[in-house]
Amino acid sequence: EAGVAQSPRYKIIEKRQSVAFWCNPISGHATLYWYQQILGQGPKLLIQFQNNGVVDDSQLPKDRFSAERLKGVDSTLKIQPAKLEDSAVYLCASSFGRGTQYFGPGTRLLVL
Amino acid sequence: AQTVTQSQPEMSVQEAETVTLSCTYDTSESDYYLFWYKQPPSRQMILVIRQEAYKQQNATENRFSVNFQKAAKSFSLKISDSQLGDAAMYFCAYRSADTGAQKLVFGQGTRLTINP
Numbered sequence: 001e002a003g004v005a006q007s008p009r010y011k012i013i014e015k016r017q018s019v020a021f022w023c024n025p026i027s028g029h030a031t032l033y034w035y036q037q038i039l040g041q042g043p044k045l046l047i048q049f050q051n052n053g054v055v056d057d058s059q060l061p062k063d064r065f066s067a068e069r070l071k072g073v074d075s076t077l078k079i080q081p082a083k084l085e086d087s088a089v090y091l092c093a094s095s096f097g098r099g100t101q102y103f104g105p106g107t108r109l110l111v112l
Numbered sequence: 113a114q115t116v117t118q119s120q121p122e123m124s125v126q127e128a129e130t131v132t133l134s135c136t137y138d139t140s141e142s143d144y145y146l147f148w149y150k151q152p153p154s155r156q157m158i159l160v161i162r163q164e165a166y167k168q169q170n171a172t173e174n175r176f177s178v179n180f181q182k183a184a185k186s187f188s189l190k191i192s193d194s195q196l197g198d199a200a201m202y203f204c205a206y207r208s209a210d211t212g213a214q215k216l217v218f219g220q221g222t223r224l225t226i227n228p
Contacts, residue, residue, distance in 0.1 A: 003156075033214075033215070035216075040220070041220055042116070042203050042205075042218025042219050042220055042221055043203075043216070043218050044218070045215040048214060048215060055212065056212075095214070098211075098214055100162070101159075101214075101216060102159075103149075103157040103158070104156060105155070105156045106156065
């Protein structure tokens, strides 16, 4: 069974630029999560989707971050404009209902 | 809001020895789940072990076991017969049993080094 796929694996941008990350969850997993992991910290949930609907986006900085899951499968997380403090690893995870969350390899973002 | 605290930023152990990683959490809920996740260097996070709060019996998975003390809000991970492949960041995580709240709340992590 294929795991959670993410791309790109690494991205370097200048501050105030925009960037997008892509995630494809495990087949059949209706629930998809985006976490932000700043160096030296544990991951923090940014947004959770159930199919193509948002369940929790309370910690998403909505002035600069946006996410979508239009067809209830893959998802895109966008940052516009990026700030230095957005440098982090962005993890995508998926689960079948309320089961175990399986994580992708992450996208490492560096904002200069 | 729930919080998870891992007070040991780094731990080291000799290969084949036993090590215990500590985790405490704060919640006002009575029903929840606790997890230990492993994140090897430059590799993805994987689930090590899971504990349901309503179960009094401590979870075990091969060489990994937990000591769950609900009243003390403590959830430690014991790794027996440590192997070089156990070297990683270990994260303790909490999840509410509320049907709408599925997010994981993570601690800061403990970096485990295995000395050959």
